Amino acid sequence: MSSKSSGLLFYIVSRILLIIPMLLILLTLIFIILRVLPGDPVYFIVSPQAGEHIIEQTRHELGLDRPIWEQYVSYLMGVFRGDLGKSYITKDNVWSIIGRHLPITIELATCGLFVAAFLGISFGTFAAYKSKSWFGVFNTILSTIAYTMPVFWFGMILQILFAIQFRVLPATGILDTSLSITRITGLPALDALITGNMRAFVDHVARLILPSITLGFFISGNINRMTHSNVLKALNEDYVRAARARGIKERVILFKYALKNSLIPVITLLGMNFARMLSGSVLTETVFSIPGMGSLLVNSIFRRDYPLVQGIIVVYALLISIVTLIIDIIYAYIDPRIRL
Amino acid sequence: MKLLDIKNLRVYYFSEEGVVKAVDGVSLSLNKGETLGVVGESGCGKSTLGLSVLRLVPYPGKMVSGKIFYNGIDLLSLSDEEVRKLRGKEIAMIFQNPDVSLNPIMNIKEHLVEAILTHEEIDEREAVEKTEEILGKVGIPKNRINDYPHQFSGGMKQRIMIALALLLNPKLIIADEPTSSLDVLIQAKTLELLRNLKEEYGLSLILITHDFGVVFEESDRIAVMYAGHIIEIAKNTELYDKPLHPYTQALIKAVPTVTPEEQKLNYILGMPPSLLTPPKGCRFYARCKYAREICKFKEPKTATVGREHIVKCHLY
Amino acid sequence: MEDIITTINVKKYFPIKMNFLQYLITRKREYIKAVDGISFSLRKGETFTLVGESGSGKSTIGKLLIKSLELTDGKMIFEGKDITRVKGNELKALRRKMQIVFQDPYSSLNPTMKIGDTIERPLKIHKICQKRKIKEKALEMLENIGLSPAEDFYEKYPWQLSGGQRQRVAIARAIIICPEFVVLDEPVSMIDVSLRTLILDLLIKLKQQYDLTYLFITHDLAIASYISNTIATMYLGKIIELGSKKEVLASPKHPYTKALLSAVPIPNPKMKRKKIIPKGEIPNPINPPTGCRFHPRCNYAEEICGKKEPELVEVSKDHKVACHLC
Ligand SMILES: Nc1ncnc2c1ncn2[C@@H]1O[C@H](COP(=O)(O)OP(=O)(O)OP(=O)(O)O)[C@@H](O)[C@H]1O
Ligand SMILES: Nc1ncnc2c1ncn2[C@@H]1O[C@H](COP(=O)(O)OP(=O)(O)OP(=O)(O)O)[C@@H](O)[C@H]1O
Ligand code: SF4
Ligand SMILES: [Mg+2]
Ligand SMILES: [Mg+2]
Numbered sequence: 001m002s003s004k005s006s007g008l009l010f011y012i013v014s015r016i017l018l019i020i021p022m023l024l025i026l027l028t029l030i031f032i033i034l035r036v037l038p039g040d041p042v043y044f045i046v047s048p049q050a051g052e053h054i055i056e057q058t059r060h061e062l063g064l065d066r067p068i069w070e071q072y073v074s075y076l077m078g079v080f081r082g083d084l085g086k087s088y089i090t091k092d093n094v095w096s097i098i099g100r101h102l103p104i105t106i107e108l109a110t111c112g113l114f115v116a117a118f119l120g121i122s123f124g125t126f127a128a129y130k131s132k133s134w135f136g137v138f139n140t141i142l143s144t145i146a147y148t149m150p151v152f153w154f155g156m157i158l159q160i161l162f163a164i165q166f167r168v169l170p171a172t173g174i175l176d177t178s179l180s181i182t183r184i185t186g187l188p189a190l191d192a193l194i195t196g197n198m199r200a201f202v203d204h205v206a207r208l209i210l211p212s213i214t215l216g217f218f219i220s221g222n223i224n225r226m227t228h229s230n231v232l233k234a235l236n237e238d239y240v241r242a243a244r245a246r247g248i249k250e251r252v253i254l255f256k257y258a259l260k261n262s263l264i265p266v267i268t269l270l271g272m273n274f275a276r277m278l279s280g281s282v283l284t285e286t287v288f289s290i291p292g293m294g295s296l297l298v299n300s301i302f303r304r305d306y307p308l309v310q311g312i313i314v315v316y317a318l319l320i321s322i323v324t325l326i327i328d329i330i331y332a333y334i335d336p337r338i339r340l
Numbered sequence: 341m342k343l344l345d346i347k348n349l350r351v352y353y354f355s356e357e358g359v360v361k362a363v364d365g366v367s368l369s370l371n372k373g374e375t376l377g378v379v380g381e382s383g384c385g386k387s388t389l390g391l392s393v394l395r396l397v398p399y400p401g402k403m404v405s406g407k408i409f410y411n412g413i414d415l416l417s418l419s420d421e422e423v424r425k426l427r428g429k430e431i432a433m434i435f436q437n438p439d440v441s442l443n444p445i446m447n448i449k450e451h452l453v454e455a456i457l458t459h460e461e462i463d464e465r466e467a468v469e470k471t472e473e474i475l476g477k478v479g480i481p482k483n484r485i486n487d488y489p490h491q492f493s494g495g496m497k498q499r500i501m502i503a504l505a506l507l508l509n510p511k512l513i514i515a516d517e518p519t520s521s522l523d524v525l526i527q528a529k530t531l532e533l534l535r536n537l538k539e540e541y542g543l544s545l546i547l548i549t550h551d552f553g554v555v556f557e558e559s560d561r562i563a564v565m566y567a568g569h570i571i572e573i574a575k576n577t578e579l580y581d582k583p584l585h586p587y588t589q590a591l592i593k594a595v596p597t598v599t600p601e602e603q604k605l606n607y608i609l610g611m612p613p614s615l616l617t618p619p620k621g622c623r624f625y626a627r628c629k630y631a632r633e634i635c636k637f638k639e640p641k642t643a644t645v646g647r648e649h650i651v652k653c654h655l656y
Numbered sequence: 657m658e659d660i661i662t663t664i665n666v667k668k669y670f671p672i673k674m675n676f677l678q679y680l681i682t683r684k685r686e687y688i689k690a691v692d693g694i695s696f697s698l699r700k701g702e703t704f705t706l707v708g709e710s711g712s713g714k715s716t717i718g719k720l721l722i723k724s725l726e727l728t729d730g731k732m733i734f735e736g737k738d739i740t741r742v743k744g745n746e747l748k749a750l751r752r753k754m755q756i757v758f759q760d761p762y763s764s765l766n767p768t769m770k771i772g773d774t775i776e777r778p779l780k781i782h783k784i785c786q787k788r789k790i791k792e793k794a795l796e797m798l799e800n801i802g803l804s805p806a807e808d809f810y811e812k813y814p815w816q817l818s819g820g821q822r823q824r825v826a827i828a829r830a831i832i833i834c835p836e837f838v839v840l841d842e843p844v845s846m847i848d849v850s851l852r853t854l855i856l857d858l859l860i861k862l863k864q865q866y867d868l869t870y871l872f873i874t875h876d877l878a879i880a881s882y883i884s885n886t887i888a889t890m891y892l893g894k895i896i897e898l899g900s901k902k903e904v905l906a907s908p909k910h911p912y913t914k915a916l917l918s919a920v921p922i923p924n925p926k927m928k929r930k931k932i933i934p935k936g937e938i939p940n941p942i943n944p945p946t947g948c949r950f951h952p953r954c955n956y957a958e959e960i961c962g963k964k965e966p967e968l969v970e971v972s973k974d975h976k977v978a979c980h981l982c
Contacts, residue, residue, distance in 0.1 A: 236398070236815075238762065242441035245394050246455045246504060247428035257443050335445050336488040355816060357808065382820025382848045398815075436819045436846065439760035479938040491670065491688070494759040494842065495710025495875075517819070520845040521759065523710045523875050524919040526938065528931055550820075550848050551876070553921025576925045594850040595923045596878040600905035603882060605853040611804045 008332070012325065019321045023314065027079065030313050031072055034306055041088050041304035062088055075307075079314060085307035087300075094311035097296070102315065103186040104174055105292040108215065108284070109277035111208055115216020117270055119146075120223025125259050127224075128231035139224065147221030155214040155287035162210060170207050172289040179203055211288040215281055219273045226269055230262030237261070263334055271327040275320045342409075343512060343544050344370040344393065349406030351385070351392050358616040362388040362401070364568035367642075370512070373538060375545040377555040377576075379591070380565030381612050386548045387436055389565075390514040393546075394433055395423050410512070429459045432505040436516040436548075438497035442489040448475070448500055449485040452507060459508055474503045477533055479526055494521040502530060509541050516548045531558055552595045556580060561648070564588050567612050567623040574649040584651040586628045622654065630655060659697040659733075660837060660869050661721060666694050666730035668716050672942065689941050690716040692893035693730070695968075698837075698886075703863065703870040705880045705901075707916065708890030711941070714873045715759055717890075718839040721871060722754040723747060734837075752782045755830035759841040759873070761822035765814040771798070771825055772810035778833045797828045800858060802851055819846035827855065834866045841873045856883050877920050881905055889913045892949045893941055895968060899975035909977040911954050948980065956981055 042058050059065050063074075078085055084094035120143075127139035163171035174188065175181065179200040184191045189208075192201035234240065235258045243253050280294025293312065300308040332338045346368040353360040362385040370376050378386050391397045393408060395415060408415045410431065415423065435441040442451060452471040453464065460467075472482050478499040480492075489497060498521050505513055513534075519527040531554065537543045549555055555562055562579045564572040564587065572585040583589045590608045597603070610627040613619050622628070622635040635654050643656045669687035691713040698704045706714045719725040721732070723739065732740050734750065742750060755778075758764040765774060775794045779785055785793060791810075798806035801824045814822055823846050830838055840859070844852045860883065862868060874880055880887055881901060888898040889910060897910040908914045915932040922929060934953040939945055945952050951961035960980050968978040 238435070238437055238440040239443045241396055241398060242433075242435050242501075242504075243443065244424075245396055245427055245433040245435070246458070247424050247426070248454065248458055249424070252454070252458075256446070260445055261443070336447070337444060337490050353816070357811065360816075380848065382846065382851055383818040387818060437760065437762040440762045476937070481937075481940040481942075483940065483942065487672075493711040493715060499710070517846060521710065521842055521875060523708060524877065524916055524921070525933060526710050527875070527921075528919045528933055550846065550852070551921065552849060552923035553878075556923050556925040557921045580925050591848070591850055592923075594853055596849070596853065596882050597923070598877045598881045598905065598917065598920050600881065600902045605882065607853045607857075608850045611802055614805060614808060616808065 008329075011328075015321070015325050015328075019318065022321070023079075023317055024076070026313060026317050027076065027310060028072075030310055031075070034304070034309060035068065037304075039304050041306060044303040044305070045088060075310070079310075084311035084314060087308045088305045089303055089308075094307050097308060098293075098311060098315055099186060101291055101293050101296045103188065104290060105278060105280050105294070107187060107189055107208060108211055108281070108290065108292060109274055111212035112215035112219065112277050112281075113270065113274045115212050116219035116223055116273065119216060119220035120270075121227050121259075121266065123220070124224040124227025125231050125254065128228045128235060128258070129254055131228075131232060139228065143221045143224035143228070145221070146217055146224065147219075149218070151214060151218050151281070151283045152287055154217065155211070155284055158210045158214060159287070169209055170203070171210075172207075174204060174207055174290055175200060176203050207288075211284050211290060214287070215277060215284050219277075222273070223266060223269060227259075227262060227266050230265060231258045234258040234261045260334065264331055267327060267330055267334075271323050275323045278319050278323070279316050341372055342369050343372045343374075343411060344368075344546075345407075345409040346389075346393070347407040347409070349389070349392060349408065350404040351388050351397055351401055352404050353388075354400040354402060360615045361568050361618060362615060363392065364615075364618070366406075366565075366568075366570050368563060368570060368573070370544055370546065372511075373542045373544055374561065375538070375547055375559045377559030377562040378546060378548045378565060379550065379552070379555055379562065381567070382550075383615075384565045384612065385568045385615075386565055387516050390433060390516050390546060390548060393512075393514055394427055394431060396433075425459075428455060428510065429508050430510055431512045431514070432508070432510040434501050434505045434513065434515040434518040436520070438501045438521070439489075439494060441501055442497060444489055447486050447488050448480070448492075451500070452485075452504060455504060455507055470507070474507055475500070477506075478503045478530060495523065495526065498522060499526070499530070506533070506537065509537070510543070511541075512544045512546070514546045514548070517550065518547070519551070519554060520549070527554070534558075552592070564591070567618060568615055569623060569652060570650075571624070571652045572650065574651075578646075578649055582649075584645060584649070584656060585624075585653050586630050586655075587624050590629075622652075624653075658700050660700040660735060662695075662697040662733040663717075663721070664695050664731040664733075666717075666720060666732065667692055667728045668713070668720055668725060669728045686942055689893050689944060691720065692941075692944070694893075694895050696888060696895060696898060698869055698871060700869055701863070701867050702885040703860075703872050703883050704886045704888065705872040705874060705884035706888050706890055707874060707877060707880055708888075708896075709892065709912075709938070710875070711938070712890040713893045713941075714890055715841050718756060718841050718871060718873055721837075722756045722839055723750065724756065752833065753836045754838070755833070755835040756839040757823075757826045757830045757841060757843045761819065761826045761846070762814075764826060765822060767814050769813075770810070771803075771812050771814070771817070774814075774825060775829050775832055778829060782833055784833050793832065797832050801825075801828045802854060803828075820848065820851070823847055824855065827859075831859075831862055831868075834862075835868070837869045837871070839871045839873070842875070843872075844879065845874070845876070852879070853882075859883065877905075877917065889916065892939060892944050894949060894978065896950065896978045897976065898968065899977075903972070903975040907975075909971060909975070909982045910950075910979050911956055912950050948978075 042055055046054055046058050063071060086093055087097055123139050127136050130136055159171045162169045181188050181192045181197060181200050182195050184194055188204050189201060192204060240253055240257050243257055280292045280297060282294035282298055285292040285294045297312050346366060349363055349366045351363040353362055366389060380386055388397060392403055449471055453467045456467040456470060475485060480496060480499060502518055519530055522530060547558055556576060559576050561573060561575055563570050566587050572588050583592055593606045596605055608627055613623055619625060621637045622640050625631050625635045632654060640652050640654045642650055642652045644650050645656050668691040669689050672686045672688060708714060720727050739750060772794055775797060776790050779790050795806040795810060798809050803809040803821060803824055823843060827843050844855055847855060863870060872883060884901045887901050887904040888895045891912050897904060897913045908917055915934050918932040936953040947962040947964055948966050951957040966978045966980045968976045970976050971982050
């Protein structure tokens, strides 16, 4: 690669091109797995007690009577034309179903990410800095609790505390039934802001707080540990000692030397978790009755809604590719030794 | 007037295998404007000694006893913040290992500017100018100040470390093998730069090195270390003419010269003792040609022979 | 004697980092010309020493030869085979024959590995000797290299060692598998003189025993004179003088080599020698001077020197110089 900037462009393009074979493999796999799994989608649409005729008719309508390879080819053709098909159950376009569930998941994942990053990185860093004080011990306990505690349970505790006991925050849902938000971008918070609907905005954001904390706290455990151990290691590096010998302030050493040098693995972990959160968090969504991607996926698998499951997978794959691409770009930004 | 006075310093590393007595009862003083060369076996505690002066001995190292006076102030009694203000500004260190002593994700300009702005209240533009000037002096071209450490050669990094140490005109520089990866011409220029600073600002220098050419050319006095002890200190020429300690004698004989002919070099047979379990008597006993019975059991006292010539050996 | 490695007009350019905006504006890529057209051969069994200016590309050549850097241009031949672009299994086989001791013993040792494991690793990777003999061999190597008691050092971590001790570990790791070709980049710069001689002698002994070839990089001309068969001087990405040790040290021809030799500090406080220090600044490998790269600093420079680049030509047997006046 010749120069950094032209290299970057080349890199991004090649990464995007790589998505195509990846999608192909993924879809083939999921196509096979779905069809190998026991259970016939037709019976989720019409009752098994219905007449043979009706069942066959439905099967025909869904195209499930065609040979497998024919279904496969026509589905793939559809995908590469941008058509994900229609849900077997609701007959809605898969894109529009996902379009209804994805935005709230993105919001939740983003907020969860911020909570996790803030809690994990700040506590981890400070604990490494004060590793010999009581805070170090406290933090070890805290981070262990964070990722061993059942999410379900933690979410409920928060609900009981803040929604039922103190009544400061709403317990469930994403918007009060008396309010509504005009859809523009799809992201409720953003749309509420754009349309100037402040009441809806406040209500919506308030409802995001508890689930975000639930999700973020859980993930912060790992982030915390990783930050802690990396910062601790970096603080023992020779360049830190050399910086101290120049009289650089401890605060600067902690952030600019130790933390920044430790950030790469932490960001990888954050990115991976973000991708995971984007695929929905069934438990959190269930506890807080949020209509997100997690419950959508679980339901569609349960009902053998092939097009919907496949569609969700396509969207995940795209999102994950974008997230990892962004992570790589952040790497190169932080560490000059990494050339894209 | 003594700038630095180290009294009976002991620095031990409390490692899992045991206590490494890296510096074990060292006394040393340095006058204003003086260059003290420190030579000695690899692993005998030279770097550790240098680090102690800045109170930067790494974990699991600890200063066990002794005192270090800088300009009459007891360094060990200062608070962390007070020591921090001295570091870089009053006492600077050039590290032995330039390759890992620069922050890999900061470019060279950031390193230098940061150091200036930490200690001086000037604006950034001035700091950048100063940076370019000092880098020019050590031979790093202006248009490379935005490069990152991994883009420089070993010797260039070493010169950057030197620039970082000289930046704020400290009174004392502890230079740990400052020119080990420089070619002799750049080395000569760098040493000249240091010499000029000595004349101009009365800079004092502790010069740790394995290069006897450099030590003899640059030092006023030379201290020889062996296994955690200082075993001889003398004036430059005196040490050359009249090395007293058997180790010093052997060491000087082992120095190679540049010659197109085949040369046969002497070396000192045997290995230095482990610092985990140093021998009870003289630490050089096992390798010494002149060893006597007493050397095995009793640690020699430090004797002063003639003016300012100190030696730690039973022969004197 | 046959040649083990030959390089033909080898170049290594490092692109300069620019941000997107700079790139849009200048549209021109600039390079650090670290190694800029170098041809030489190493004969089997010899010690070929590179000396020269700091930043002139010595380490880069070392890394190119053992294929840890890709060359920008030129050709490399190892044991009669073109290895310019070898990859995969062939490269792995090549790695077994070539080792390097990096200039910096601090960053090249894995901090999480004990010294014993570090030294044993190459034996394991290349499956050199029987499993039960591995430790024995490692301990023997440690003892040889002066890290005794070997059992103690076997269990230590790199950060527990002094500079010179780490350098010795790096040397031990490289020569334990008896490769055919070893690049030694300032391998003894942090080791005291007495021990240094011991290690140099060990290197010489191993060389004779196993018919190894060394590319030795050093700034210490005394070491160069002790260990080399051939010495090459580098200046700003070029070899400017190359010859047998005797020729180069006894009758240096290039003004830069002469200056270099004059500036060697003498370990005798009473002897002062006039050092020839070339005037001017150390030039920049991004846009090196035209003609002879040394001409702006050379005391003998004539008009042609700034115009035409001198070739490395033979001036006498076993002695090549790149200077218009020789
Ligand atoms: N962190 C550590 N833990 C345990 N032992 C250590 C540690 N650091 C250094 N040592 C030991 O302390 C001794 C002195 O080390 P020091 O780095 O001061 O030596 P040195 O004289 O500078 O050697 P060199 O010339 O090779 O750099 C060495 O024997 C080394 O093994
Ligand atoms: N990874 C890199 N990226 C950019 N420039 C580099 C890189 N590695 C080396 N260089 C540059 O290439 C030139 C030659 O470097 P090299 O390390 O080969 O020098 P050297 O002769 O070994 O010097 P020294 O004796 O100081 O170690 C230097 O200008 C250096 O800054
Ligand atoms: S070619 Fe000319 S400039 Fe170059 S070294 Fe020789 S005399 Fe000097
Ligand atoms: Mg040292
Ligand atoms: Mg080098």
